Amino acid sequence: MLRFVGLFMAGLLMGEPLAFAQIPADERVVEFFREILSKDANAHWIMALITLIVLTAFLLILLLRVTVKRKIKRLRQEINERKKVEEHLRLSRLRYQTLFNKASDGIMFMDISGKIIGANESFAKMHGYSIDEIMKMDIRDLIDPSTAAHVQERLSRVLKGETLQFEANHIKKDGSISTQEISTSYIAIGDEHFIQSFHRDSAERKLLEGQLLTIARSDALTQLPNRVCFLEKAGLELAHAKRTGRQCAILFVDLDHFKNVNDTLGHSVGDELLKDSAAKMATCIRGTDILARLGGDEFVVLLNDLENEQGAQYTAERIREKFNAPRVIAGHDLFITASVGIAVYPHDGELLEDLLKNADTAMYAAKASGRNMFCFFNQVMHENAASKMHVERCLRDALVKKEFALFYQPIVGMADGRIRGFEALLRWFKTDGGLVLPDGFISVAEETGLIVPIGEWALHEACRFNKKLVDAGYTDLVMSVNMSVAQLRWKNLVGMIKNALDHSGLRPELLEVEVTESLFIESLDAAVDVLNAIRALGVQVSLDDFGTGYSSLVHLHKLPIGSLKIDRFFIREIAKDTDENAMIPAIIDLAHKLKLEVIAEGVETGVQLEKLLGNRCDYYQGYFLSKPIRADEVPLFLARACSPKFTGSIAPIK
Ligand SMILES: [Mg+2]
Numbered sequence: 001m002l003r004f005v006g007l008f009m010a011g012l013l014m015g016e017p018l019a020f021a022q023i024p025a026d027e028r029v030v031e032f033f034r035e036i037l038s039k040d041a042n043a044h045w046i047m048a049l050i051t052l053i054v055l056t057a058f059l060l061i062l063l064l065r066v067t068v069k070r071k072i073k074r075l076r077q078e079i080n081e082r083k084k085v086e087e088h089l090r091l092s093r094l095r096y097q098t099l100f101n102k103a104s105d106g107i108m109f110m111d112i113s114g115k116i117i118g119a120n121e122s123f124a125k126m127h128g129y130s131i132d133e134i135m136k137m138d139i140r141d142l143i144d145p146s147t148a149a150h151v152q153e154r155l156s157r158v159l160k161g162e163t164l165q166f167e168a169n170h171i172k173k174d175g176s177i178s179t180q181e182i183s184t185s186y187i188a189i190g191d192e193h194f195i196q197s198f199h200r201d202s203a204e205r206k207l208l209e210g211q212l213l214t215i216a217r218s219d220a221l222t223q224l225p226n227r228v229c230f231l232e233k234a235g236l237e238l239a240h241a242k243r244t245g246r247q248c249a250i251l252f253v254d255l256d257h258f259k260n261v262n263d264t265l266g267h268s269v270g271d272e273l274l275k276d277s278a279a280k281m282a283t284c285i286r287g288t289d290i291l292a293r294l295g296g297d298e299f300v301v302l303l304n305d306l307e308n309e310q311g312a313q314y315t316a317e318r319i320r321e322k323f324n325a326p327r328v329i330a331g332h333d334l335f336i337t338a339s340v341g342i343a344v345y346p347h348d349g350e351l352l353e354d355l356l357k358n359a360d361t362a363m364y365a366a367k368a369s370g371r372n373m374f375c376f377f378n379q380v381m382h383e384n385a386a387s388k389m390h391v392e393r394c395l396r397d398a399l400v401k402k403e404f405a406l407f408y409q410p411i412v413g414m415a416d417g418r419i420r421g422f423e424a425l426l427r428w429f430k431t432d433g434g435l436v437l438p439d440g441f442i443s444v445a446e447e448t449g450l451i452v453p454i455g456e457w458a459l460h461e462a463c464r465f466n467k468k469l470v471d472a473g474y475t476d477l478v479m480s481v482n483m484s485v486a487q488l489r490w491k492n493l494v495g496m497i498k499n500a501l502d503h504s505g506l507r508p509e510l511l512e513v514e515v516t517e518s519l520f521i522e523s524l525d526a527a528v529d530v531l532n533a534i535r536a537l538g539v540q541v542s543l544d545d546f547g548t549g550y551s552s553l554v555h556l557h558k559l560p561i562g563s564l565k566i567d568r569f570f571i572r573e574i575a576k577d578t579d580e581n582a583m584i585p586a587i588i589d590l591a592h593k594l595k596l597e598v599i600a601e602g603v604e605t606g607v608q609l610e611k612l613l614g615n616r617c618d619y620y621q622g623y624f625l626s627k628p629i630r631a632d633e634v635p636l637f638l639a640r641a642c643s644p645k646f647t648g649s650i651a652p653i654k
Helices: 004-011 017-022 027-038 039-100 123-126 146-159 202-217 227-244 258-265 267-282 309-322 354-369 379-401 442-448 451-471 493-505 524-536 552-558 570-571 579-593 606-614 631-642
Strands: 107-113 114-118 162-173 177-189 192-201 247-255 292-295 298-306 327-329 332-334 338-345 374-378 403-414 417-427 478-484 510-517 540-546 561-566 597-600
Touching: 107 123, 123 162, 123 177, 123 298, 123 332, 123 631, 146 162, 146 177, 146 192, 146 631, 162 524, 177 202, 192 202, 202 332, 227 247, 227 292, 227 354, 247 267, 247 309, 247 354, 247 552, 258 267, 267 298, 267 309, 298 309, 309 338, 309 374, 338 354, 354 374, 354 379, 379 442, 403 451, 403 631, 417 631, 442 451, 451 478, 451 493, 451 510, 451 631, 478 540, 493 510, 493 524, 510 524, 524 540, 524 552, 561 579, 570 579, 570 606, 579 597
Parallel strands: 338 374, 417 478, 478 510, 510 540, 540 561, 561 597
Antiparallel strands: 107 114, 107 192, 162 177, 177 192, 247 298, 247 338, 292 298, 327 332, 403 417
């Protein structure tokens, strides 16, 4: 029986009733119950009592077990939470300690008597002491007498609850003075009262600020003042000149063909050249003058306190002479001259802005006059500049008002009179009725970049018109479109040509791009790359105005062109007995050897035509055949030119 009750209790306490269920049947226990039940009614009561006691014991044990389990769980939770709080406090203390120790600013605590009660490494270091030494000191040991009264006054205010920032001189261990920016406040935590302060060496900040200011105001490459610094200094000089009634001058200096150096030898050589140029110019000016680099290869000099213009001329001559000698840069022999423009205060302007603009204009005049020289600004330049600005404004309007038109000049086979195609020529019809030929506006359009939208319009229009001719049955006429150097340097040019072809639906081989020799002046390789990209579209390329420019016969074989157009200058000379006359057969022969077609431009007489025919020139264009005609006159021209009676020339259409 005892074993039964024991096993029963153990099973309940363990929470595993199965253990009880698995107790093997005990014959003696079974027999005991059987005996009791088989006796009398009292036996039943005894049985009921035993059952009640067992059940009560079971319930009590169950209740005890649940209570104990809950208590254990709560205890575990409390232990975990306490551990978390302790870990949080530990990390927080560690973070604070690290922040305190590693802060770049000095941090110090002192009690209200001035005794230092805490300091970090930076504070100790900025005074030249160890932490242990600092902890034995009083703040008064560190303050220089020169600022002691000032500090005392500030601290008394801090003790009243103010938070203050101020500067004070501290004495370092080696006796030197450290000027510090201090931010300090009064802290009360419970019974503890103390003052905390943050210290920063202001000498370091001032040095850093000075360095940043120098960087912001100087040119990193040459170490000269930059544009910002120059404008500031020059403004002061002009104000001084105004007060004293003296003259001063602005010299705008630009290196000639500097871009060639960057393109052919690389930017590192270009940079060395700029540094060398800056050094050369610095030797040409007085200590009180200002030399600055505005950007790229543009330098500017302000000469102050001049008696007269001769001083400016003298300096410009010295600069020119300095540049007028070969120099070796990064192992390369370079001969790079400079063009200088001069504007004098107050004669050429009273405002710095005007003087700079006028010196720039004069510099461009020096370049236009052949470079390697200097020019004083004058009224004519001013008028030219004003006129250019006017043309630029009108050109912008013209684009909006659609004042441009294309005229077409035919190109005809020399031997058979077959029409090769047309050259599209731009005309500007102003709304006031005036006609402007390209010579009157192309240079301004190129300078201002307006050539790109104007050229784009012309290209689209020429393609559209030729497609119209194709649709009318003239299926193999080539439309030649002039491209300026500025357009060819434009990065999206190839995309623009493709776009014009796609829009119009013109076959690429029916479009020809005419480029001039000036394209090859700056970089032959870059120009060849652009032309190859154009030819890759299937578009033809022709070299225009051949013989007047740079390319010469030497470079001809390198150029990806299909034809060349001999300049009208040679054609005019052809009937005369001159050296130029002798050039034509040579040009034509060479072109044919290079498998290029030759087109003569500006043919105006039958004699010229005959001579060209004798020299086996392939095509010609010019007034002898037809002047440039309007789009609506082209069908009539074609109708007459394609008739069997056509002889290669027609009367100009009035
Ligand atoms: Mg042309």
